[in-house]
Amino acid sequence: MSISQPLMALQSDDDGRLSRTGNVWTATTHIITVVVGAGVLALAWAMAQLGWIAGIASILIFSSISIFTYSLVSDCYRFPDPINGKRNYTYMQAVKAYLGGTMHVICGLILYGKLAGITVGYTITSSTSLAAIKKAVCVHRKGHEADCRSSYNPYMIGFGTLQIFLSQIPNFHKLTWLSTVAAITSFGYVFIAVGLCLSVIISGKGASTSITGTKIGPELSAEDKVWRVFSSMGNIALACTYATVIYDIMDTLKSHPPENKQMKKANVIGVSTMTMIFLLCSCLGYAAFGDHTPGNIFAGFYEPFWLVALGDTFIVIHMIGAYQVMGQPFFRVVEMGANIMWPDSNFINKEYPISVCGITINLNFFRLIWRTIFVIIATILAMAMPFFNEVLSLLGAIGFGPLVVFFPIQMHIAQKQIRTLSMKWCVLQFLNCLCFIVSLAAIVASIHEISKDLHKYQIFKYKQ
Template identity: 45%
Template structure:
């Protein structure tokens, strides 16, 4: 609805006038009546955009009434601060506009400053200046002010503690997942010519695009510009709000989907340990069926506890442990595959796209090849978490240079394991290689069990790397929506018999994170075949999140001219990756249809 139709005396222009130009209201024929005052106040409450608020502000200033102007100002600033962007905070222009209104108040209250400090907490110096301004004006801080200031401190340069090695641990945890165990199958679907080539090609592509994205962490200058704390913030800053909305839906869908997939995969790994022990004790022909629902509940309970860690920086130790365990099960799988290859005394497999069993249709073989192509492309990517990891780094040396080194170490390390395990596993089993290479090994059972336990530990830590960005965006939105609620108040629980030991919690974190993990676990139990759906979701999101947005942001950040050689090169790379996304999506749909024919709700049994 246009504001001109909702105001009884609409302004002839929407220009925003400063308070210093406000005419004095004595005997002003344009003064508004009490009934109009109530109408304007109600309209302020229902405004859905900053532009509507500014129109009402212009109308109030042009038809003033001095004895009630402060009422309008207070209601206006409250309404403005209630306007929220779910994926990103308001832009600097809107926040500065809100701040200017607060400064024009004769007697601003503590709520207005609390709301401003909370909304500007991602830019710590602004929050500190607001707090200082608040004290100078004699406004007494309340129980909500200090937590907001401390939150701003957590974003200050002095408290960024991440290093090259902690960032490398986070990145390895995000990149190297249990999907590495499916790489021999993926190579088998492509054959000896295409398989290794695709593994090397996407390693190079991943590093190149990650290097471009590292320069988008700060804008407009990659070294001295303003920080973009998350991937979505960078998209909004460089590409605009429409791209931000699309990116947010895709990114948080794949993050949550990965959490569900990890829950299912962990239950399968725990069941594999139990089955391996059963086969060792009773023989390989014994019936050792295992249900995974109980293991999902156990995994969910562990993640509820770990979810109380405040942020990604505080779970660095989990990332280190997860990285070590990922190397452990990759090395065990590589050792077992090498031993199997040595006992065969021959290389198995075919040069071209795998000719699997003769009963399978030709079209199905191609669907599997398409799916394998997407699996390899997705195995390397971590762009949607790269900026979140980069945000943990110290500012000296420059974050973009450190993160490029992190990307190099991660891509080279993962490429070595991917190529080694993918090729050796394929050579050992040929076209009969299973989807999870560990499932074909039974002895030595203790080593196989150790590999599965390592997978479990890795997934426990990796879950938090994917969950923390979701927790952060939800809590930021709730905190900005209800900034003075006791829901966001920090409570300190001191440990008995300890002077320094304490735990800081908020009701928001305690209940909402718990509920979120419970819902995630329930969905995993309801749809134990979710990994098939996750494959399709990953295929669909690969091109926009891993290729299109990073390349588009870099073009804007580096001011690359349209039509230049560099521009055409980037567009060509994006087109190639788009083709990969399309064929991978086709393969994932075909695979999902076949899988869903045998799947059942609330049933995961091995």
């Protein structure tokens, strides 16, 4: 006993769970995997709608707000003390601890609704990239006049089938390898996009740009310009968001130094690095294409076709990993709920070890069936609404106001017991209101654009 007890102490955290081994750099890797996602591909389009001044300012403002509020969220990982308090294993637990049951339910609906929605967005992104590979090869072989359009549906079905298998990974802690591969490929396609845009500009083929963005005229009414401006705000918001998995990332960090201090460093490194990349992609993309900047920056390139195809391949690999990083927290909360409701059910709780090629896999029938059904539903929704910019904008707008701004600020006020109507309280609530208005406008604009697209295209028959 004198030997085993110290050994158990080394293997356990302060709450009796297995010791965690994550650090600032592994947390930064997870952040990069989530932040450099589908949203970065739409930033050039967003810049084109806003223009140089508003576009650059928006990216900097959204990033600065994110760094500030994620710092507040990090301090709420433990309750009531940020260093020695009890751990909150999920974002929802933190909201319940600091703000009570009603806010807990509201947060859960928004948080897990967005997580589920993001899997739809990533399915759309992967399918557009796979279709773009085929189109680039087709254009290279047959010329620009050839009809190289193709349906997204086969690619979505293939992507969904792969995710059914990957979704059986038991938990978030087993995803570091997948997250690392995804992070590496995310840098790959970003730098390819930057290089392609830069080559267009250097060759003198760049388009004219404006400080106010796309011009109102025969191709764009004043009303559509307003809708696009608000929708682009949603795209920028999505690019800066990882609130949905911040506590899952923190839950991988070792206990010493304190998790909140490690997470703050990872947050600053991750978001700051990504902000520079966002500005590079958006500015060069807008300079290359001007008013005709495509929603997905890779859609504007066909040559050199092998490099375009490589960039799109990197996107698909990244989406494979990011899908699981965002989906695992949603899977976990459903399975935790089922475990609480039916603690004695073998169907829900029992693991069956199975050996495949010398590797032992723990099979759980509930996990197998419910996760498979979820991936199938997400794939069908993506097939019904394969609208890249609009869906990503909606997801960004839904999550940014409440998850990145409102709940972090309210938890901070409760934790620090900031007096109502004090100067600090008023400043924080002003930021709350401002971000709520921007998010609401972006939601309305995104729904309006999706509605237009649904009337324009036949469901399940969209081609590009």
